Amino acid sequence: MAHVVELTYYPIKGCAGVTTGEAFLTPAGLAHDRSFMVVSEEGVFRSQRRDPRLALIRPAIDSDGERLTLHAPHTEPLELPVDASGARRPVDLFGTAYQGIDQGDTAAEWLSDVLRARSRLVRVPPEHDRVTDGRTPGTSGYADSCALHLISRSTLDLLNRKLAERGTAPLPMNRFRPNIVIDGWLDPHTEDRVHGLRIGTTELGYAKLAIRCAVTLVEQESGGRAGPEPLRTLAGYRRAAQGGVAFGTKLSVLRTGRVRVGDAVTATSWGESELHAYQASAPAAARMTRWHGAPPR
Numbered sequence: 001m002a003h004v005v006e007l008t009y010y011p012i013k014g015c016a017g018v019t020t021g022e023a024f025l026t027p028a029g030l031a032h033d034r035s036f037m038v039v040s041e042e043g044v045f046r047s048q049r050r051d052p053r054l055a056l057i058r059p060a061i062d063s064d065g066e067r068l069t070l071h072a073p074h075t076e077p078l079e080l081p082v083d084a085s086g087a088r089r090p091v092d093l094f095g096t097a098y099q100g101i102d103q104g105d106t107a108a109e110w111l112s113d114v115l116r117a118r119s120r121l122v123r124v125p126p127e128h129d130r131v132t133d134g135r136t137p138g139t140s141g142y143a144d145s146c147a148l149h150l151i152s153r154s155t156l157d158l159l160n161r162k163l164a165e166r167g168t169a170p171l172p173m174n175r176f177r178p179n180i181v182i183d184g185w186l187d188p189h190t191e192d193r194v195h196g197l198r199i200g201t202t203e204l205g206y207a208k209l210a211i212r213c214a215v216t217l218v219e220q221e222s223g224g225r226a227g228p229e230p231l232r233t234l235a236g237y238r239r240a241a242q243g244g245v246a247f248g249t250k251l252s253v254l255r256t257g258r259v260r261v262g263d264a265v266t267a268t269s270w271g272e273s274e275l276h277a278y279q280a281s282a283p284a285a286a287r288m289t290r291w292h293g294a295p296p297r
Contacts, residue, residue, distance in 0.1 A: 001184050001264055002152075002182055002183070002184035002185050002264070002265040002266075002267075003182070003183060003184055003262060003263060003264050003265055004180060004181070004182060004199060004259065004260065004261050004262060004263045004265060005153065005181050005182065005183045005261060006019065006173065006178070006180070006181035006261065007019065007020050007021070007022070007023050007030065007179065007180060007181075007259065007260075007261055008020070008030075008174075008177075008178065008179055009023060009029070009030040009031065009032055009033040009179065010033055010034055010177065011032050011033070011034075011035060011036055011059040011060075011061045011068065012034075012036040012037065012038060012054075012057065012059045012121070013034045013036065013037040013038070013045065013047070013141075013142045013143070014037075014038060014045075014046060014047050014048050014051070014054040014055075014215075015038070015054050015055070015057040015058070015059055016055060016056075016057060016058040016059070016220065017174070017177065018032075018059070018060065018061075021260060021261050022258060022259065022260040022261065023258070023259060024256070024257070024258050024259075025199075025202045025253055025256050025257055025258070025259050026253070026256055027138065027139050027147070027253050027256060028139050028140045028141050028147050028253070029140055029141070029143065029147035029148050029179060029253065030148070030179055030259075031065075032061050032065060033140075033141060033143065033147075033179065034124075034140065034141040034142040034143040035061075035065070035123060035124045035141045035142070036059070036068070036103070036121055036122065036123050036124075036142070037091065037093070037100065037121075037122055037124075037142040038051075038054065038111055038115070038119050038120070038121055039091050039092075039100070039119065039120055039121075039122055040117070040118065040119065040120075041118045041119075041120065042092075043089060043090050043091045043092055043100075044091075044092045045091065045092060045093045045094075045142070046115070046117075046119060047215065048214075048215045048218045049213060049214045049215055051115055051117065052218040052223050052224060052225055053114065053115050053116070053223045054115065054223070055218055055219075055220045055221075055222075055223040056072050056073055056114065056222075056223040057070060057071070057072050057111070057114060058070075058071040058072070059071075061082075065082060065084075066081065066082050067079060067080070067081055067082060068080055068082050068103075070107070070110060070111075072114045075110070075113070075114055078106065078107065078110045080103065080104070080106060080107055082103070082123060083101055083102075083103055083104065083123065084101065084123060084125075084126065085101070085126075086101045086102065087101070087102070088100065088101060088125055089101075089102050089122065091122055093142060094144070098128070098130065098142075099125050099127075099128070100122025100123060100124070100125065101122060101123045101124075101125050102120055102121070102122055103120075103121040103122065103123060104121075107120070107121040108120040108121065124141045124142060128141065132145055132146045132147070132207065132252065133145070133207070133208070134146060134206075134207025134208040134250060134252065135195070135205070135206055135207055135208060136195075136205030136206055136207050136251070136252040136254070137207075137252060138205070138207065138251075138252025138253055139252075145207070145208070145250055146207045146208070146250035146251060146252055147250075147251065147252055147253050148179045148180060148204065148250065148251040148252075148253065149176075149177065149178045149179050149180075149210055149248055149249075149250055149251075150178060150179065150180045150181075150182065150191055150204075150248060150249055150250075150251055151173065151176055151178040151180075151181055151182070151191065151210075151247070151248035151249075152181070152182045152183070152185045152188070152189075152190055152191050153173075153181060153182065153183045153185075154183075154185055154186060154187060154188045154189075154190070155188045155189050155190075155191065155247065155248065156171070156173055156176075157188065158188035158189075159171070159230055159233065159234065159247070162233050162236070162237070163229060163230070163233055166233060168229055168233070171229065171230055172220075174220045175216055175218075175219075175220060175230065176210075176212070176216060176247060176248060177215065177220075178248060180199075180259075182265050184265070189273065189275075191248060191249045192209065192246075192249060192273035192274070192275060192276070193270050193271060193272065193273050194206060194249075194267045194269075194270060195269045195270060195271040196254075196267070196268035196269035197251075197265055197266060197267050197268060198265070198266045198268055199259050199263050199264075199265050199266075200257055200258060200259050200260065200263045200264075201255065201257040201258070202253070202255050202256060202257040202258075202259055203253075203254040203255035203268070204251040204252065204253060204254060205251060205252045205253075205254050206249060206251060206271070207249070207250045207251055207252050208249070208250050208274070209240060209246035209248075209249055209250070209274055209275060210246060210247060210248040210249055210250050211240055211242065211243075211244040211245070211246055212230075212231065212234065212244060212245050212246070212247050213244070214231075216230055216231060216247075217229075217231065230247075231245060234247060238275065239275075240274075240275060241274070241275075246274075246275050
């Protein structure tokens, strides 16, 4: 039977995750997921794409979201009260304007020292009303797109077998930074075809494939880039219609509730994989043109 084997939320976009045995699922994803974001002094979001040292920052937030603690190697931890009502400032996420509540100069100085670049920390304001796209629209905090990112163990197992054929070491699941990891689906990429699922009392709807970017090249423990994998190998069998490569899926929340490791996962509706539909309809030459013309961000 398919079941949940890992739950992870990422309090600060781009920073290390918090693995937990249970979490409350809100309309915007696991509670506290991507509710904070590191930005430049101009308000542009920071990502491991350009700032891989974000992976070194390990945040912890209390259950009510009122205190945030930041940890990083060779740096004194910083504990700060969360400001959820202060003045708003404009922030930029992939060219779209949102608002953020600045968390003050102490947090800014701490982050700037760790990242070696002038930075500030902002929190999602209560009135944040972002609408995400995909087959099932939804909302999220400062995530790249949708509320949840899901991968099955069999999907990673297939990639690691292909890496082994190249003489390359296997990759851990955290290289892909999912919120939910599922075991029990024997066929790799089953998540591509599950368009509705139930976990405990919660219900989720398929939004779109997860298009991978340069973040997958960052070794999450060291905060350093680790070479061309997995993008090189994924390019051989997971090219997506919109460019780049797909690995895992993005989901919207249809019914909130509590989710736990060990919960059964029930597929409530199925559909054709978007990736397979594209690969079946596009000539090989056209697929190569799309790939080379639109590399992963």
